[in-house]
Amino acid sequence: MKELVIVSGKGGTGKTTVVASFAGLARNKVVCDADVDAADLHLILAPEVEHRHDFVSGHKAVIIQDKCSQCGLCRDLCRRDAIDAHYVVDSLECEGCGVCYYFCPEKAIEFPDNKCGEWFISSTRFGPMVHARLGIAEENSGKLVTLVRQEAKKIAEKRQFGLILTDGPPGVGCPVIACIGGASAALIVAEPTVSGRHDMERVIQLANHFKVPCLLCINKYDLNPAETDALESLAKSEGIPIVGKLPFDLTFTRAMVQGKTVLELGGDSNGAKAVREAWSSLSQALGL
Amino acid sequence: MKGMIISVASGKGGTGKTTIATNLAVPLSEKAQLLDCDVEQPNAHLFLNPTFTHSVKVTVPVPHVDEKKCNLCGKCAEICQFKAIVVIGKSVLTFPDMCHSCGGCVEVCPEKAITERGREVGLIERGYADGLDFVHGRLRVGEAMSPPLIKKLRTYQDTSKATIIDAPPGTSCPVIAAMKGTDFVLLVTEPTPFGLYDLKLAAGAVRILGIPCGIIINRSDLGDNRVKEFADEEGIPVLLEIPFDRRIAEIYSRGELIVEVMPEWKERFLGLYESITRIANRD
Known part of the structure; x- marks a missing residue:
């Protein structure tokens, strides 16, 4: 073929x-x-x-506001600057690396599949x-x-x-x-x-x-x-x-x-x- | 006053x-800057013949593992979403082409065994074409990821000038990297079913970004009326129509500028810039 x-x-x-x-x-x-x-x-x-x-394919990070303590770790770690000052993820910038999800001390970040x-x-x-x-x-x-x-x-x-x-x-x-x-x-x-x-x-x-x-x-x-x-x-x-x-x-x-x-x-x-x-x-x- | 940033997509x-990008920029001369962000296939330089005075390699950070410090715990492979680092037997393998430079492996490594090194993705060149400040990026052939190079290129924006950005085709991540944060998007299309379908996708991307836009219809008499109907329905202004003219096609084919060979077009492109300024300031 x-x-x-x-x-x-x-x-x-x-x-x-x-x-x-x-x-x-x-x-x-x-x-x-x-x-x-x-x-x-x-x-x-x-x-x-x-x-x-x-x-x-892949995932996108979503921050659950009720669980978030606004400690700032995710914003420090995200190299795409995809998380704004109100702890909302910009889905256009998020590449789904999962670093924020992995390190969040409050387990406030979900990482669903991305359609x-x-x-x-x-x-x-x-x-x-x-x-x-x-x-x-x-x-x-x-x-x-x-x-x-x-x-x-x-x-x-x-x-x-x-x-x-x-x-x-x-x-x-x-x-x-x-x-x-x-x-x-x-x-x-x-x-x-x-x-x-x-x-x-x-x-x-x-x-x-x-x-x-x-x-x-x-x-x-x-x-x-x-x-x-x-x-x-x-x-x-x-x-x-x-x-x-x-x-x-x-x-x-x-x-x-x-x-x-x-x-x-x-x-x-x-x-x-x-x-x-x-x-x-x-x-x-x-x-x- | 902050100069306006116009992306052409x-x-x-x-x-x-x-x-459009070259003929819009050239009449503005030293008041403008042209960034060719179509880094996969940069073409604007072929029309401007700039003298490049600055050239810099662009790299992205990728992991380098110190095997002496590594205890093969596998945390790096676990965090990596892109399968760019794996533990096989008694060694750690990295696949730099797959790496998205998120730094997760470096952060997670308990032994501090991972550092980062640069992987070349392309080149940025800068120069002047008469008075026009010109910058473009060239993606290394064989490199898959263009957004890091486009983002780096965008840092060359000179805020004291009108910046015109030649964007890549499509509607996915490279286009978003080129259009994001610009003040106005010029959507260039042709009045055919292909032109219309892809215009709708591009207009959708512009809407997501929330940027004011206008349409330019090229070869405006070769096709049908559906692009105009779409523009009307969406309330997007048609800012310029360029009828098919074999002379224009030939000028383009030789790598020449319409505004230079057919001077009557210079006023039209300056008028286009005025219209854009008016709309962007109003919005």
Whole structure:
């Protein structure tokens, strides 16, 4: 079984648009939305939720005011300054280290489990999908990413599917690290801008660090030919195969507005043709 | 007078945060400071070409165990919520990447066998781009935790100037670290279903923090009307609309500033700053 994760470094380069289109082309696969912080794939795939689960991870401290003697030890020990002068814990600052809970001489601090999101197993017109919603301002996104990837893998194994298509988060931090480790390959969707190139360099470094082979798809390649050349040279010097080049085509935006993929809305558009070509080279590269 | 702190956030990536932050800051020149808090993927410097004069490594404290003093009692492993320290057989293992630097193990150790050492998470660089004071952070590639670096970066705020903060995308802990304690949040979005959905999440985060905010709609003519309807329903002012213009997309792609190549935009960005000041002072 192969797991292809789609990343970009820079946000907004077209990861989700590409994943949604590939989801319509790939057979026998599970789709996984691992961008749990700002998940958008469901807006195109319109999943029907079949199983809904709470995502509980870590703890948060809560001070029981009646028991608190205001001795100040917790405030001294808390390195996040998460406890104010009235002995109320700021749940945005509390990371759940439990130091206050452990040391409180009055046992006035409770340390309940923290529900920080939900995750779902759904069905879509393109097959099964695993996705999630991290609560706003929550932590532990890396753990939720790991969880949705594991669940997608379970479904793929059970149904003997050969592919997991995973939509990744932007950046190079905690959620991306959780998303990329152990994947068969990372498809980088990059745009030909100086920012796009800078961010692609960093995501390549990350993939190299975790020994995950990269593939490149250039989106809006015709926006800046010189930058597209620069992306291609960078890919060449890193030994990264280029599987596709998608044009700037408003059909992509129009399709998104209607909750469709570019293939569903404008099968004859330049965008749709380029997506099909990219999928064909990608399938070959992955040996599907 | 205390300078205003404006954070530029979005939920969705690639909506134009860096474009707004840089083009807002540059016309204000020496009256402003720009902090690029998108430490996972800092890009603002590509548009400003600052000369960096200051560079400092940022570290977080992680435990170091003196095995001669350690009696393997295991209290450190018991208090650690992050599985960053464990006792295996006759030794204590630490996993610095998992450590949240809470100091619990140091505090709990009865033998005083644990001290702390710095683990590098990234770099802060500071310099000037013409008159503009510019500071950014670069997360070390392979490092998972960006909030400590963002928090350190926030300590560079110069209260005598208007501070503009380029925040990371999303709505989780790194974004909160970048927006918290700012006077105003500019939410940059695009009028598409993705833009709207992520705008709602970002507006939710801003509401939790209780900060006044305004919306900027980028590529405002490519999509539908639902972002404006949302803004109306929520009573969030739309402060600027930037229609799709291939020239702007190309200027951005080359790493140039709209206010420099298309001077008519300079007044618009100065006007945006005026509107923000008015709203923030009123609230």
